[in-house]
Amino acid sequence: xxxxxxxxxxxxxxxxxxxxxxxxxxxxxxxxxxxxxxxxxxxxxxxxxxxxxxxxxxxxxxxxxxxxxxxxxxxxxxxxxxxxxxxxxxxxxxxxxxxxxxxxxxxxxxxxxxxxxxxxxxxxxxxxxxxxxxxxxxxxxxxxxxxxxxxxxxxxxxxxxxxxxxxxxxxxxxxxxxxxxxxxxxxxxxxxxxxxxxxxxxxxxxxxxxxxxxxxxxxxxxxx
Numbered sequence: 001x002x003x004x005x006x007x008x009x010x011x012x013x014x015x016x017x018x019x020x021x022x023x024x025x026x027x028x029x030x031x032x033x034x035x036x037x038x039x040x041x042x043x044x045x046x047x048x049x050x051x052x053x054x055x056x057x058x059x060x061x062x063x064x065x066x067x068x069x070x071x072x073x074x075x076x077x078x079x080x081x082x083x084x085x086x087x088x089x090x091x092x093x094x095x096x097x098x099x100x101x102x103x104x105x106x107x108x109x110x111x112x113x114x115x116x117x118x119x120x121x122x123x124x125x126x127x128x129x130x131x132x133x134x135x136x137x138x139x140x141x142x143x144x145x146x147x148x149x150x151x152x153x154x155x156x157x158x159x160x161x162x163x164x165x166x167x168x169x170x171x172x173x174x175x176x177x178x179x180x181x182x183x184x185x186x187x188x189x190x191x192x193x194x195x196x197x198x199x200x201x202x203x204x205x206x207x208x209x210x211x212x213x214x215x216x217x218x219x220x221x222x223x224x
Contacts, residue, residue, distance in 0.1 A: 001177055002194070003033035003170040005060070006073065006104055006128060006156020009044035012064075013217055014210040015160035019048035025162035026057050031169060033182055035156070037062040037073050040083045060179050064104065065090050070113035073128065073154075074099040076179055087115065091123045100125035100183055102154050107141040108134040117145065126152035126186060132168040132197050133158040133206065139197065152186050155193055160210055164202075168195030 004026065009019045019036065026034040034057055036045035045061035052059045062075045066083040067090040074081060074094035081093045091101040101124050106113040108131065117127075129143040146153045155170040171192040172185050185191055198206065 001032040001058070001172045001174060001182070002030060002166065003035070003060075003155070003172050003182060004031050004157050004159070004166055004168070005033075005035040005062075005075065005102075005154045005170060006037050006064075006131065006158045007034055007165060008038055008064075008158070008160045009036060009048065011041045011044035012038040012160070014039070014214040016213055017161050019044045020051050021162050022159070022165060023048050023052050023055060023057060023059070025159075025165040027055060029166035031057060031166045033058040033060060033172070033177075034165070035060040035062045035073075035075055037064045037075070037156075039064050040066060040080065042078055042080055046078065058177070058179065058182070060182065062099070065094070069115040070106075071104050071111060072124075073102040073104050075102060075154075076100065076183060087120060088123060091120070100187070102126045102128055104128040104156065105131045105134050105138065105142070105158070106145070108138040112138075118149070121149050121151065124151070126154055128156055129153040130155040130168050130193050130195065130197075131158050132156070132164060132195060133203065134197065136197050143193075152189050153191075153193075154186060155195070157195075160206070164198060164206065166195070167198060168193075170194070 049059040069087040077099035
């Protein structure tokens with residue numbers, strides 16, 4: 001199964017893509033498993049899961065929580081988790097809700113994890129080692145860290161718009177797997193990295209578009 005484990009929808013502050021659009025793009029691009037991980041929100045994941053009930057793609061509900069040290073992905077999480085908590089507390093809450101805790105883009109600037117990841121090795125369930133939206137050098141460092149510390153790993157396009165879904169993905173052996181089975185194979189490191197980062201020009205336009213949407217949302221929804 002081709003699993004893209006880091007995708008955003010309009011419930012994040014920096015995109016206007018609907019859950020339906022992202023699910024349809026995953027199907028079109030041959031992705032079998034999609035994790036919707038909006039910033040500090042699960043509504044997009046729940047909508048995608050409902051929409052995909054009779055579709056040929058498995059939706060893993062999730063969330064990307066902003067902890068005090070940086071972002072933490074919670075895969076298989078269906079409830080919101082407060083942002084701004086200490087990293088260990090955020091990880092604990094993810095696990096209490098039945099999820100696994102993964103550190104995304106740990107060495108990317110400016111979204112790097114602010115702190116020594118070695119201090120959290122016993123708490124985290126994995127590291128994202130290929131994020132299609134960041135520079136290759138940061139991904140290489142993440143992969144080396146995962147290997148050096150014998151950690152499970154994940155892959156995600158970090159797509160905020162449909163055109164980038166599936167640019168990178170985790171290849172998981174098996175067909176029609178359940179969420180539990182996919183996560184089990186990740187924990188056992190019975191998976192392979194596939195795909196690559198978007199090119200520099202694509203990245204510039206992608207992040208510019210995100211920032212424009214972020215500013216427009218901040219303006220539209222600011223309190224009177």
